[in-house]
Amino acid sequence: MKFIRIILFPIVPFYYLITWLRNWLFNVGFKSSKSYEFPVICVGNLSTGGTGKTPMIEYLIRLLKDEKSLATLSRGYRRKTDGFILADENANADTIGDEPFQFYRKFNNISVAVDADRQAGISKLRSINPQPEVILLDDAFQHRKVNAGFNILLTAYHNLYFNDIVLPTGNLREPRSGANRADLIVVTKCNKDISEGEKKKITSKLKIKSNQQLFFSYVDYAMDVLSESDSKELSKLPKFTLVTGIANAKPLVDFLVEKGLKFDHLEFSDHYDFRASDIENLESKSLILTTEKDYVRLGDYKSLEGKLYYLPIEIKIDNAVQFNAAVRGFIN
Incomplete structure (x- = not known):
């Protein structure tokens, strides 16, 4: 697999150009992106996976479920169905995908839905009763047709996006400049005892913008x-x-x-x-x-x-009070 990725390196500049151009068209308004008057939070990454999106969605559910009516919207990767599906007692991993089904099994009183078309999914979620007040988008950072009001970008400690390049040789779905769209950036899967010096080094390399906040998290195993x-x-x-x-x-x-x-x-x-x-x-x-x-x-x-x-696992966020305040500040 590594060898194949290496020999495909000549394709990298073309992939970079296509994804950069797509983002530019959205940024300048040539391609339309829908915004919403209610809170939509997107959790995503630049890489192809393994950054901890599911635990982050669960963290947000625990944070907000007693304050607002919530819905999660995912693509439902590798499910054996199509279109919009709202999870019910007949749901399983085949009908809605393993990660959405995990949300459905784990949390009461939230709506769990899947739809590859995020705009359509949001519209259908807002038509159900009770209407969700906050929608959490799972793995939707590259779905530019939806302009989420708040973007949380994850990057894994052992595979930080500034050390990577785009597909097919690297793991990035889009150029590193895509990180500029994030409101919060979370370095996930850190060592519990990560030093302040290491945090400063990573902060410097990530080149955080003045309108962004950076956090570090680790996995807490039961x-x-x-x-x-x-x-x-x-x-x-x-x-x-x-x-x-x-x-x-x-x-x-x-x-x-x-x-x-x-x-x-x-x-x-x-x-x-x-x-x-x-x-x-x-x-x-x-x-x-x-x-x-x-x-x-x-x-x-x-x-x-x-x-x-x-x-079972949960994520623990360094400076959780500040992180929680940023999320609640957006919603409220």
Whole structure:
């Protein structure tokens, strides 16, 4: 894969030019972008994935759900349906996608919808009863037809966008200058003990604008693993099989190794669609630990009941009071 990316390097300038030109056309008004009179918050990134958008959406839900009526709107990546769908009791990972289904399972009293056309999705969400007061757009930073009132841009500590180039050789969906559209920039997946000196170094390289704020966050792993009907203490787990279908499993693997846990790792691509042969292989395992995103797909298999658990995570934001105030300030 790396070799293919290297030999495709001559395409990089063309991809850069096309995406830069597209952004310029939106910026100067040749391409239209719809704005809204109610709060629309976009969470996204410049790269192709692995920055922690789902935990950030969940952070915002926890922050705002008791203050405003909320809706999330996602594309529903790799779902087996089309068009607008509002999650209900019949929803699953196939109908709305794994990450939206995770939101639906986890949070009561919010609306969860999917639509590849974000403008149409917002319009349909505002027609439901009760009407959501705030809409959270998941992974919509490049959807320029919607002019979100507030943009939160994520960049992972171990793959900061200033060290990257655009596709197909790099991982950026658009040039680094796209970061100028962000209101808040969050460096995600930092070490818990990141130093002030390191923060200053990153701040300098990111070249934050005067109208932007920069924050740092880390992943906080739970100390218990969960299933639908059971929980186990993480530190007391016997040897298990770790199953991941996420963009970057390294932070999770590193955490489990640091805890001194013994496990084998079955690593799949992001949003992997598990096949019958994969399930048959997993059925032979005595204990399986996975991510919450993978659990919402694997949990449907009755043959894995009693042996399948997931490790919950949350993000913790440095200067959370300031971050929360910035979000609430926009909404209010």
